[in-house]
Amino acid sequence: MRRSSRTRKIGIVALPGVQMLDVAGPLDVFAEANIQAGFAVYEAGVIAVAKGPVTSSSGMRILSDWIIGDSATIPTFDTMLVAGAPHVRKMLANSDLIHWLRQYAPKCRRFGSVCSGALVLAATGLLKDRRITTHWMVADELARLFPEVTIDIDALHVRDGKIRTAAGVTAGLDLALALVEEDLGRDIAMRVASQLVMFFKRPGGQLQFSRRGEANPVGRSALRDVQRWVKANPAGDVSTTTLAKRAGLSPRHFVRIFQKEIGVTPAAWVEILRVDVARQMLEAGERPKQVAAASGWGDVDTFRRAFQRHVGITPSEYRRRYETADFT
Numbered sequence: 001m002r003r004s005s006r007t008r009k010i011g012i013v014a015l016p017g018v019q020m021l022d023v024a025g026p027l028d029v030f031a032e033a034n035i036q037a038g039f040a041v042y043e044a045g046v047i048a049v050a051k052g053p054v055t056s057s058s059g060m061r062i063l064s065d066w067i068i069g070d071s072a073t074i075p076t077f078d079t080m081l082v083a084g085a086p087h088v089r090k091m092l093a094n095s096d097l098i099h100w101l102r103q104y105a106p107k108c109r110r111f112g113s114v115c116s117g118a119l120v121l122a123a124t125g126l127l128k129d130r131r132i133t134t135h136w137m138v139a140d141e142l143a144r145l146f147p148e149v150t151i152d153i154d155a156l157h158v159r160d161g162k163i164r165t166a167a168g169v170t171a172g173l174d175l176a177l178a179l180v181e182e183d184l185g186r187d188i189a190m191r192v193a194s195q196l197v198m199f200f201k202r203p204g205g206q207l208q209f210s211r212r213g214e215a216n217p218v219g220r221s222a223l224r225d226v227q228r229w230v231k232a233n234p235a236g237d238v239s240t241t242t243l244a245k246r247a248g249l250s251p252r253h254f255v256r257i258f259q260k261e262i263g264v265t266p267a268a269w270v271e272i273l274r275v276d277v278a279r280q281m282l283e284a285g286e287r288p289k290q291v292a293a294a295s296g297w298g299d300v301d302t303f304r305r306a307f308q309r310h311v312g313i314t315p316s317e318y319r320r321r322y323e324t325a326d327f328t
Contacts (some may be wrong), residue, residue: 007182008045008078011066012155013101015085015120020056022083022172023116029176029192036191039185045081049097057086068100079179080108081164083172084115084135092123102126112164112181114172122146126163133158137170154312156202174202219261222247230270234277235296239269270296278303283322288315 005106010030014023017230025044041304043067048054053061066074080100091097103125105111113121117141118134121127128148133155143151152158157166157175167173177200181189193200219227230238243266258266278295282288289300292315297303307315 005079007040007043009152010042011047011075011077011080012044012064012094012114013047013049013068013080013082013117013120014054014056014064014215015049015083015097015117016024016054016086017057017063017085017092018054019082019085019089019115019169020060020062021116021169022060022085023056023062025170025173026041026081026114027169028196029180032192032195033180038189041184065266068097076200077108079164080105080111080112081172081175082113082117082121084113084117084169086116086117088119088138089141091120098123104225108162110162110164112166112175114166114175115168118142118165119145120148130163131158131160131165132163132165133171134165137168160171164198172196179229196316219258220222222249223261227269230273231277233272234274235294238296240266271306272310277309278307278315279311279318282315282319285319291315 010026012023012026027044030044032044045141046062047055047066047068048062048064048162049068051067053063067073077099085091097120101121104119105124105126107122109125111121113137116138118127118132119138122145124134127146129150131150131152132144133152136153136228139151139153142149154254155167155179157164160176164175164179166172169204173196177193177198179188180192182303188202221225226243230236240251240255244251247254249257253268258269262269264272271322274295274297278291278297281291281294286294288303292300298308304314307318312317
């Protein structure tokens with residue numbers, strides 16, 4: 001394949017224990033873009049923290065193309081992404097990595113992260129006052145450690161200035177495809193998506209996959225008992241007065257300690273619990289009308305609006321995500 005004077009170098013930082021798809025997914029998108037364009041638009045490779053193979057979380061090993069800090073051989077990248085890893089928190093203390101990213105990333109035309117790689121990028125300070133996304137499981141931790149960063153928890157990928165970030169794992173492919181569309185236009189990006197059998201624009205956001213915010217019993221024992229009762233009786237009388245009586249407290253005192261210890265009002269917690277129950281029933285194949293009644297919603301329309309607010313898609317769409325394939 002012929003090269004072009006406009007060939008763009010893409011570097012993906014693979015941390016120790018990196019999630020393989022965070023690296024391989026985007027690389028395959030860029031490789032397919034070269035095929036569809038008919039020439040080498042992208043020259044993509046892997047940046048490692050140290051010499052030697054990078055062992056991924058699945059045990060597969062990756063041979064890197066560049067090593068951070070090796071100024072003699074490392075090029076200036078058009079685009080650089082930091083891939084995520086299950087134990088990425090350990091890398092926040094790697095001062096050499098953080099310093100190198102802080103110095104090098106701004107030199108790129110665009111830079112960003114895939115999945116939990118956003119935690120490392122945030123540690124550089126480069127995401128301050130920026131809007132990003134990351135895997136739903138680390139979003140709360142990132143918000144706590146770096147409150148100056150704005151997180152769009154539902155987005156599959158986000159563009160803010162020269163920064164590009166993707167949500168969990170497979171969203172790295174969505175981000176890479178969006179980068180291809182930026183560079184080469186809609187037609188080639190659509191052909192890449194077709195060849196890789198992926199959505200050109202995936203419906204919904206990542207909340208449809210999230211287990212973030214599940215209503216598990218917490219707090220003092222009286223509150224946990226109430227929460228367990230609601231979980232067993234989501235369609236019952238779960239008014240504040242009834243729940244306060246079960247806890248042996250006045251409604252006013254119950255609301256005060258519930259919000260202090262749980263972090264939300266009793267009504268908000270009940271709504272989260274009912275959405276959890278509904279999700280489980282939909283995943284098991286139950287129909288939305290039956291789910292609405294069994295999980296405690298007054299009517300299907302109210303259920304649909306609440307479900308979409310929490311999950312990002314309608315109950316019917318969510319149910320279809322979990323339909324069992326029929327291979328007969």
